[in-house]
Amino acid sequence: MEDKTMNPVPCGSRPLAPEVLKDGRRKILDIRNLDITFRTTAGPVHAIRGINIDLYQGQTVAIVGESGSGKSVTMRAAMGILAKNAVVNSGEILYNYRDNKGGIDYNPDEDNGAEWKSVDILKQDKKWIRSHINGRRMAMVFQDPMTSLDPTMNIGKQIMEGMIWHYHIAKEDAWNRSVQLLREVGITNPEKLMKEYPHQLSGGMRQRVVIAIALSSNPDLLICDEPTTALDVNIQAKILELIRKIQKERGISVIYITHDLGVVAKVADFVNVMYAGKIVETGTIDEIFYDPKHPYTWGLLSAMPDLDTSDPRLYTIPGSPPNLLHEKKGDAFAPRNKYALYIDDKLEPPMFRVSDTHYAATWLLDPRAPKVDMPEELKARIARMKADAEKLTGESIDAELEAKKKKAAACLKEGTDSESGEKQEDQEGR
Amino acid sequence: MSNANAVLTAQAAAYIPKDEDFRLKNSGEELGRDTNFAGQAYWKEVIVRFFRKKSAAVGLILILLITLLAVVGPMISGYTYSAQNLSQKNLAPRIPVIENTGVFDGSETISTTTGSKKTNGYFDKKLTNVYYWFGSDNYGRDIFTRTWMGTRVSLIIAVAAAVIDMVIGMSYGLISGYFGGRVDMVMQRILEVCNGIPRLVIVTLLLLVLKPGMVTIIFALMLTEWIGMSRIARAEMLKLKEQEFVLASRTLGAGNFFIIFKEILPNIIGPIITQVMFSIPTAIFTEAFLSFVGLGIPVPQCSLGSLISEGYNSFTTHPYQIVAPIIVMALLMLSFNLVGDGLREALDPKLKEM
């Protein structure tokens, strides 16, 4: 897919991220230039190095990266639950919300009268965040369902707790709502389950309960930190399908933190690839998977086992993730990059614009750089992936992707345009 | 937002890339070498963390100071711990130079039925060149010398307790925990029986066969002092014995005692050292208690406990006699506790940073 309009030039950090999209959806989370260092006994660890993330209503954004890339730290910062030894050097995390005077049944889409408010999570104290944000507007689903449930409390109590704490509703009401929620997450006999304890449930059931708890206070934003890695493969898919279904029904936004590109492909609209505390590539899901530009993304995609080839060897990214204790000059990925340039050791690459929604931080996109294409094996693989997709949809995949891309770009542009009334999956940019 | 293309990052302005920078490095072969590494040596970090905690450092300095004084103290005052001089009994503390400031000049206030009066024993007896730094006791012995002699006893007890803890308690716990099952069951019941007998009863019974003295006290400690340590060692062992590195040793054919002492022990040395530090004050206190009730060190030898006991008898008339041993004892207990606390945090950083 060669885009004629592609003009990769270095761009500022956030060119296109309006507060309100053309289709009327608002930005609800806005992480700007976040920079975090941890003080450790061995020295300062520069874990987050200036990242930007936008999230609109109803959108699913994935943050992909290896362990230690800073993806979980970013989300902890957004939840206001950073460890004590973290120092925020710069940046803000703006959370936009409307006061839900309507209590637990409040629906942000209907209540147009209320005013939108914006808070910087980093400036609020922990107590305020606990009572206003955590569990009420943002809820988190953690990796291991066993450790995020209280083993001494029955399921019913754990679900009702949040509702009663945040909204002061009556116990019977909370009970009925809990049963309803459990049904929503696909549990067939919720009344019985309410009285059971976490150890009586299987891993998949527990994760469903965790999701029900997260939904119990009607959040606007769900943050899923590796929600399926502790589960078995055939249950993983079910849980992802469930989260996606709930998101569609409720119109909430979801952030996925994961290292598994298979999960991303299944759920996300928009992808941020993180490496060593920086976002190295960002774009719509199609752009990242069918037209990746950063060598790290190439590596990640190639390293996924491919069931369709008889190639006996897996592609790997050589070396191991950098140790953030020893900060490197220039591009942190350069020591593992087959396509490293001399400039990579001297200067950190800025974000280059590929399209209105697609940016990548690699000097390979500079006009002066030699023309380097993705590895042949990956090219062949993407061609095969596209062919599979065409087989499934029966349409030309390139045309479809192009149309999607135009729509996304149009949504970001300012001004009035009547044709974008239709709900749109992928839009965002910086 | 059309100006997006023109915006350059601030960094780009700092270094203007030249055209020759945009060449591939072609470093294909070098990439295979994995040279990343991190972190410092474990013990270096422990030391840094230990000394960052001020109370622990103070505790350590105090222990060293007290130990030093226990070694040299009895030699520098010119008196021996047992020499009696009944003509110089019950003299208040008098220290050269400082006496000129009005404190520690040998004067004391004696309360009688007719009211209190200030006297100076040295002056009364015309002992112008005699100095008892901490005063003298009822038999005219130098309390300074006796205090440090007593501290010696306490420190010997401390070392004995540590050795008992390490040898009996640790091994007992490790073996009981490692083998588990029936072995563990029997060993734990024996332990409970030992723990069930009150210490005072044991010592009193021991006195029937042994003379009071250091040996008896150490024997008494040996019977019960190690129980706490064995529990800690057993708990740590239960935590570690199913760890994969232990299984790895077993699949390599390592013997049981190799695994216990070479594989697991180095990993639990932190909690063990901490426990030793905490059990030392208990042992010192036990000795003091036994001496205080008269079951400890026989006269004319002394320990901090027996000194306190003696001082207690003349507490109302000559309170200074009890002050020195009590302060030394308190400092000793406190500093062992501080060091233990500091070590616990230094060896197990998770405790603090959670």
Added chain:
Amino acid sequence: MPADYHKKPLLQVEGLKQYFPVSRTYTVKAVDDVSFQIYPGETYGLVGESGSGKSTIGRSVIRLYDPTAGSILFDGMNISGKLDKAAEEKLRVEMQMIFQDPMASLNPRKKIADIIGEGLDIHHAYKTKEERSAKIRSMLRKVGLAEEHADRYPHQFSGGQRQRVGIARALIMNPKLVIADECISALDVSIQAQVVNLMKDIQQETGTAYLFIAHDLSMVKYISDRIGVLHLGHLLETGTTEEIFSHPVHPYTRSLLSAIPSPNPVVEKRRAAVSYDYKTSGIDYNKGTRHLVNGTHYVLCTDEEFTLWVQQDTP
């Protein structure tokens, strides 16, 4: 060095049962009547969800557990039941294990050189200090680590590097069989690929056989010659990688295969995984017997189920 299927099997597991008594009345049947063979130089992949008994099989075979019933023949020697000195020595040298958790499987208080050299130390497999250190250094190079790493401690390494150390420890004794117990599941995707490639390279060079235990079918495909699918302690289906991936017979195998994620968003978003629930499926593993599909492809089922499933497979 390709696997040799005409030779005698290197490992022959027959009717292995591993029960764990929880209380007087309740016993967990972690592994129930499992039989399989591993030939010299091949990789046998054992796949199943957590709790399926796959790790238990590995640990029973290497005798970290005492099997409840069944026989295990390793290189012609019986290693089930009570081990005599010769069997013990052979087992501890010629069969080795790579563990799951790169954090927990290396002793944090030992230097890398001593971890890798532990087997040498235990079995006195060297004459001089220089010989020992030379062996350790060559092993470090083989797994892609620098020689100067020998004097460092495990916590100074990343997860992938530690797993390499674990591999080096297992391979220094030149084992005939290595049991890899979920050895890649705790690693990042790009590092998983490194470790799998490394294991394949080593197999090419030394001809060691692997029992590769994993829950991730896609990685197993890359390394295994043959695969066994395990569920609730029963071996449901076994065959060559080709047979399992192209013609899965058992519904459980099919559901596992359908759940493998692919990095293809358009396809992935439209696909729903085949669900499988043992309780509602009406299948009783205890009633099943081994049925030969073809070649080396076996499936555990009753006769009726067999005809039904094979029909489904050939449309």
